[in-house]
Amino acid sequence: MYYPFFLAYILTGLFIGVAVFAWALKTGQFSDQQRARFLAMEETAQQTVPSAKAGRDLYCVFYLALAAIGASFALVGYALFF
Numbered sequence: 001m002y003y004p005f006f007l008a009y010i011l012t013g014l015f016i017g018v019a020v021f022a023w024a025l026k027t028g029q030f031s032d033q034q035r036a037r038f039l040a041m042e043e044t045a046q047q048t049v050p051s052a053k054a055g056r057d058l059y060c061v062f063y064l065a066l067a068a069i070g071a072s073f074a075l076v077g078y079a080l081f082f
């Protein structure tokens with residue numbers, strides 16, 4: 001009865017997970033494993049430079065959150081009325 005609702009969430013989560021994993025492989029997020037295991041033992045944190053794209057990133061995250069909420073409402077409405 002409500003299978004399309006749950007199937008849509010499963011497929012959306014699977015697609016997002018595969019896309020993020022592909023992005024991580026493409027950008028080399030897993031390339032320096034020898035250094036990564038010693039990061040927790042460092043005494044001082046490295047100074048980071050603030051990102052110049054913080055405003056645009058915030059808008060993108062906000063848009064994605066609104067799109068996800070809108071898709072959730074659309075799926076619930078579809079499940080309840082059809």
